[in-house]
Amino acid sequence: MKPYIQFEQLSFARGRNLIFDRIDLAIPQGKITAIMGPSGTGKTTLLRLIGGQIKPQSGRVMVDGLDMTRASSKALLAMRRRLGMLFQNGALFTDLTAAENVAFPLREHTRLPESMIERIVALKLQAVGLLADANQMPAALSGGMARRVALARALALDPALMLYDEPFTGQDPINVGVLLRLIASLNQALGLTSVLVSHDVTEVFAIADLVFVINEGRVVASGSPDELRAQMPHVPFLRQFLEGAPDDDQSIAGQQSAKIFATALGLVAPSEPACMSKAQSQSGAL
Amino acid sequence: MMNTQRSIEIVVGAFVLAGIMALLVLTFKWSDFGTSSVSGYTVTAQFDNIGGLSDRSPIKLSGVTIGRVEHIQIDPKTFEAVVTMVIASQYNNLPKDSFASIYTAGLLGAQYIEISPGGDTQVLKNGDKITMTQSAVVLEKIISKFLFNKAAGQ
Amino acid sequence: MYEQSPIAKRCTVNRWVCALANGLAALGQGFLSAAAHMGQMGFFTGQLLWRLLPAWTRPRLIIQEIYAIGVLSLVIILISGGFVGLVLGLQGYNILSKFNATESLGVMVALSLVRELGPVVTALLFAGRAGSAVTAEIALMKTTEQLSAMEMMAVDPIRRVIAPRFWGAVIAMPLLAGLFSLVGIAGGYFIGVVVLGVDSASYWGQIQQQMQPVDDVMNGVIKSLVFGGVIGLVAVFEGFNAEPTSLGISRATTRTVVLSSLLVLGLDFILTAWMFGA
Numbered sequence: 001m002k003p004y005i006q007f008e009q010l011s012f013a014r015g016r017n018l019i020f021d022r023i024d025l026a027i028p029q030g031k032i033t034a035i036m037g038p039s040g041t042g043k044t045t046l047l048r049l050i051g052g053q054i055k056p057q058s059g060r061v062m063v064d065g066l067d068m069t070r071a072s073s074k075a076l077l078a079m080r081r082r083l084g085m086l087f088q089n090g091a092l093f094t095d096l097t098a099a100e101n102v103a104f105p106l107r108e109h110t111r112l113p114e115s116m117i118e119r120i121v122a123l124k125l126q127a128v129g130l131l132a133d134a135n136q137m138p139a140a141l142s143g144g145m146a147r148r149v150a151l152a153r154a155l156a157l158d159p160a161l162m163l164y165d166e167p168f169t170g171q172d173p174i175n176v177g178v179l180l181r182l183i184a185s186l187n188q189a190l191g192l193t194s195v196l197v198s199h200d201v202t203e204v205f206a207i208a209d210l211v212f213v214i215n216e217g218r219v220v221a222s223g224s225p226d227e228l229r230a231q232m233p234h235v236p237f238l239r240q241f242l243e244g245a246p247d248d249d250q251s252i253a254g255q256q257s258a259k260i261f262a263t264a265l266g267l268v269a270p271s272e273p274a275c276m277s278k279a280q281s282q283s284g285a286l
Numbered sequence: 287m288m289n290t291q292r293s294i295e296i297v298v299g300a301f302v303l304a305g306i307m308a309l310l311v312l313t314f315k316w317s318d319f320g321t322s323s324v325s326g327y328t329v330t331a332q333f334d335n336i337g338g339l340s341d342r343s344p345i346k347l348s349g350v351t352i353g354r355v356e357h358i359q360i361d362p363k364t365f366e367a368v369v370t371m372v373i374a375s376q377y378n379n380l381p382k383d384s385f386a387s388i389y390t391a392g393l394l395g396a397q398y399i400e401i402s403p404g405g406d407t408q409v410l411k412n413g414d415k416i417t418m419t420q421s422a423v424v425l426e427k428i429i430s431k432f433l434f435n436k437a438a439g440q
Numbered sequence: 441m442y443e444q445s446p447i448a449k450r451c452t453v454n455r456w457v458c459a460l461a462n463g464l465a466a467l468g469q470g471f472l473s474a475a476a477h478m479g480q481m482g483f484f485t486g487q488l489l490w491r492l493l494p495a496w497t498r499p500r501l502i503i504q505e506i507y508a509i510g511v512l513s514l515v516i517i518l519i520s521g522g523f524v525g526l527v528l529g530l531q532g533y534n535i536l537s538k539f540n541a542t543e544s545l546g547v548m549v550a551l552s553l554v555r556e557l558g559p560v561v562t563a564l565l566f567a568g569r570a571g572s573a574v575t576a577e578i579a580l581m582k583t584t585e586q587l588s589a590m591e592m593m594a595v596d597p598i599r600r601v602i603a604p605r606f607w608g609a610v611i612a613m614p615l616l617a618g619l620f621s622l623v624g625i626a627g628g629y630f631i632g633v634v635v636l637g638v639d640s641a642s643y644w645g646q647i648q649q650q651m652q653p654v655d656d657v658m659n660g661v662i663k664s665l666v667f668g669g670v671i672g673l674v675a676v677f678e679g680f681n682a683e684p685t686s687l688g689i690s691r692a693t694t695r696t697v698v699l700s701s702l703l704v705l706g707l708d709f710i711l712t713a714w715m716f717g718a
Contacts, residue, residue, distance in 0.1 A: 051592050080594035091589035094580075105593045108600075150589075157593075291500070294507045301511045305615020308622040309661060312554055313653040342645035344543075351639055396543040396646055 003062075004029035004161070004193045005050060010059030012045060019045055021217035022059065027210070032187050032194040034204040037214035038241060043197035044088070046214075047163045050195065051085060052076045063161070081109055083161040084154030088169065090146040092138040098149045099125065099134040105156045124152040128182060144175035151182065162186070164196035168203045176200075180207055201242050213238060326353060326375040327412035331386045336367045337397050337422025339388055344398045345371050352377045355399065371399065373410075381406040387420035397422060484677050487598055488606060495603035502611075505604045509570045510612025514619070516569055517562055521553075521620035524561060525627020528552055532628070533636050542632070546643035547650045549628030550621075554651065554660045555716075558621035560708050563667035566613060567700040571675040574605050575696040578679025579689040587680075602680060606672040613668025614661045621660070659715045666711065667704050674700040 003026035012020040019042035027033045035043055048054045049061050052068035061068045066079055092101050102121045106112060112120070125131045128148040138146055147167065154162065164183065168176050184207045187194050198204050204211065205225040213221040213228070221231055221238050232238050333339075336358060345353035353373035361368050373380070383404030390397050401416075410416070495502065532548045578601065581587050587597040625647070632638040651657070675696045682692035 048588075053588065053591055077594040080592060083592070085589070085592045087585045087589055089584060091585035093586055094584065105595075108593065108595050295500075295503055297511055298503050298506045301506070301514065302611075302615060305618050308618035309614070309657065312550075312618060312621060312625075312651075312660075313657045340645070340649050342641055342648075344639060344642060351641075354641060391540055391543055396541070396642060398543075 002029070003027055004064055005195065006060075006062040007049075008060045008062065010049070010056050010061060012042070012049065012054070012056040014045075018217055020056070023214075023217070023219060025212060025219065027193070027195055029193050030187075030191055031209040032183065032196065032207055033210045033212070034208035035195065035197040035212050035214060036199060036201070036204060036241070038199060041214050042217075043199075043214070044165050047085065047165055047195070047197060050163060051080060051083065081157060082159055083163060084157070084159035085163040086147065086151050086154050086165060086167055088166045089143075090138070090150035092141075092146055092150055092153070094138050097135050097137055098130065098141065101138070101149060102153045102156050104153065109157060120156065121152075124155055125149070127155070127186075128152045129178070144171050144178070147171070147175075147179070148182070151179075155186070158190070160193065162192050162194045164194065164198075166198055167196060168198060168200045176203060183207060201244075213241065215241070326373050327378065327410075328356065328370060328372055329410050329412075329414045329416055330368055330370050331399070331416040331419050332361060332364070332366045332368055333386075333388060333419050333421045334366050335421040335424065336369060337388055337390070337424065339369065339397045339399070339422065343396065345373060345401060346398055347377065347380075347401045347403070352401070369399070378409065378411075380410045382408040382410055382414065383418065384410065384416060385418045385420070386416045388422040390423070480681060481673075481677050484680065485673060488602060488673070488676070491596070491599040491603045492606070495599055495607060498600075498604070501600070501604040502607045505608030506612055509574065509605065509608040510616060513566060513569045513612070513616060516565055517616045517620050518623050520561065520565055521558075521623035522627045524557055524620075525549060525553070525624030525629075526631050528557075528624065529628035529631030529636075533632055533638065542636075542638045543642035544646055545628065545632045545638050546625075547646040549632070550625050550647040550651055551656060553621040553624040553628075554656050556708070556712070558617045558624065559660050559663040559667055560704060562617040562620045562664065563613065563671060563704040564701055566609075566616060566668070567671045567675075567697050567704065570609065570612070571671045571696045571700050572693045574609070574672075574675040575679040575682070576689055576693050578602070578605070578676060579682035579684075579692045582680065582682060583684040583686075583689060598680075602676045605676055606669075609672030609675065610665060610668045613671070614664040617660065617664035617667075655715075659711075662715075663708065663711050666707060670703050670707060671700040674703065 005025070005027040007023050007025040009022045009024060010020055011018070011022050025035075035046055037043055045054065049056060050063060050068065052061075052063075052071065055069055059069075063079060064082075066075060068076065068079070071079065092098075093104065096104065099118075099121050102124050103117050106117050106120060110117075121134070122131060125134055128151050130145060130148055130152070133141065133145060133149075138149070141149065162183075167179050167183065171179065180203060183194060183196070186192055196204070196208070205228075208225060211222065211225060211228055212219050215237055221228055221235055223231065228238065228242070232242055339355060339358065341355055341357055343355040344351045345355065353371050356370040356372050359368045359370070360366070380401065381404040383406040385402040385404060387400050387402065388397055389400050404418075528549045529545065532545050532552075533542055536542045536545055536548065578587075581601065587601065590597045590600060629640075629643055633640045633643050678692040678696045678699070682688045
C-alpha cells in the first residue's frame, strides 16, 4: 500500500541536540500507526514535523504527496485543515465552553449557519460521550473528559488524518479503555489514518496495526505488534523497553544518568572546563 | 453567549464614546464653563494697550470679582482696544466717573480690570462707557523709563 | 574529597584570569542575549505588522479586547486621575499663591495633565494593569499549547490572538489618557475652586485661553497612541516568547511591566523634545 506519510532521511536537531538522525518512516493510509520510544526521544517533535509546525534540518516529510518542509504557507494551511491533532493535555481554549471549543474550527473555517454548527457540535460531543457537559468550562472538566472534548474538537472538520500525542498518559484505567475504543472505532468508522505517539506498551499493542520504536534518534525496530514480540529476544533495547526491565550496564541511558548523578555529587570531573561552565550557568539569569 | 457579546459591545461603545468626548472637551468645549454664572449689565471702556487681558478676565472692585470681560474689539477709528465687560447686577451703584485700570495679579499672574469708584452721584448703566482708563503696564516700558530717568538725572 | 574537585583547583591557580574570563563571558552573553531579544522582537514586529490590517476582518475580536484591556482598566485610571488632579491642585495652589497667581491654577493643572501626566501616568498604570494581564494570558495559552493547537487547526495565532490585543491597547490608551486628564482637571477644580477658593471662571478661562488644541491636546493624543503601541507590542511579544513554564510566565509578566515602563519614560522624553523643542 502506498504510504500516506513518509519521512525521508529526516534529521532534526534542537540546538546541539540531535533528535532524529536520518530517519526513514512510512505510515500507511487508513491504519493506526504507533510511534514508541522512551521519554525525550522527540515523539511530540515528530508529530509537529508531520503538521509542518517545525522544519527539519535536512530530509523531507511527505504527507499525502505534499512536502511539508517546502510547502507554501497556503498549501500548509490547506493540509492542516485536513488533519486533527489531540494534544497531550487537550490544549482546550480555557476561556471557551466545551461546546465553543468544538465549534472553534467550524467557526474559523466554515461559513455554516449557527444552527448547523450547533448540530455538528452536538454530534461530535455525542461521539465522545460528553453531550451532557457541553456548557462546562474546561477548568470544570476532569483530565480525561478534557481530552475527550479535545478529541471532539480535533474531529470537528472531519479530518483525514488524526495525530494523537500521548493519549493515555495520566489517565485512569477506565478512561484509557474509553479512549482506546474511541480511537479504534473512529479509525474504522471514518477511514482515518491515525498516528499516535506513546510509551504505553500494552495500550498501543492492543490497537496499533504498525509500530515503530525509536531510540537515540533512530528507528530501532518496526512491524506489527506480533512481529515486534518476535523480534524482542534479539534486540536488547526492545526487550528493555517493552518489558520495562531495569537499566542494565549495557544501556547508554543508564550510563548517562549515573554519570550526571556522580558529577553532581562531585565524584567525577565534568567534561567541560571550569570557566565555561560557570559563565554558562549565569546566562540563565538574564 | 450572544447576550454577553452584545453587552460587551455596548459597554465598549460607551467607553469609546466617553473617551472621544473627553478628548473633544479638552480640545474645544472650554467656553461653556464659567460664563453662564455672569448676568448683569454691560459697560465698555477704551484702552490703548490691554496687555494680556482676554475674554473672561475678571473685573474687580477692591479685589472682589464683580464681573467678566465679555469681548475685546478694536475701535476702527481710534485703533484703540474696546473692552466690553459684564458686571453683576447687584453692583448697580458704581459711580459714572469710576476709573478702570488693567493690572496684573502678582508678577506672573493673569491680568484683570480693577474698578476704582469715583464720586459722581450718577451710576453706570447698561451700555455706558467708562471714560477714565489706565492701560496695562508693560514691563519693558517701565524698565526703559526707569533707565531713561536715571540717565537723564546724571 | 570536595576540595580536591578540579573546579576549585583550577580557579585557585588562575584565579584572576578565571574571574576576568568569567566577567567577560557574562558581559558577552548579556550583550548577545539582549541582541537576540531585540532581533526576535524585530522579527515578531514584522510578523505582527503584516497581520494588523487583516485582523480588522474580525472586528468583534478587537471589540472584545478593547473591553478586556480598556474598559476593565477604567476604574484604576479614573481613580488615579482624580487623585493626581487633587495633588496637582494642592501643590499648584501652594506654589502659585507665592506669586499671587492662583488664577493660573487651571492652566497649570490642565497643561501638566494633557501634555505629560495624562499620557505618562496612564501608560504606566496601563502597563501594570493591562500589559501584564495580556502577557500572562498569552504566555499561559502558549504553555498549555493552546497557541500550538490553534496553529494545527490552520488558524494563525498571531492574527487571531495577538493582533486584536495589540489593537485593543492602541485604541484604548488615548481614550484612557483623555479620561484621566479630564478627571484630573476636575480634581484640580475641586481642590482649587471648591476647597481653596480660586475663582471658578479664571480656572476654566485660563485653560481655554492658554491651551492649544493642536499643540497640547493633539500631542498628548500622539504620545498616548505611541505609548499604547509600545505597551501592546511589548506585552504580546513577551507573552508569545515566554518560556512555557510557570517561572517563564512570571518572568515574562515582570519583563512586560519593567520594559514597557522604561520605554514609555524614555520615549516620553524623546517625544517631548521633538514636540515642544529641546
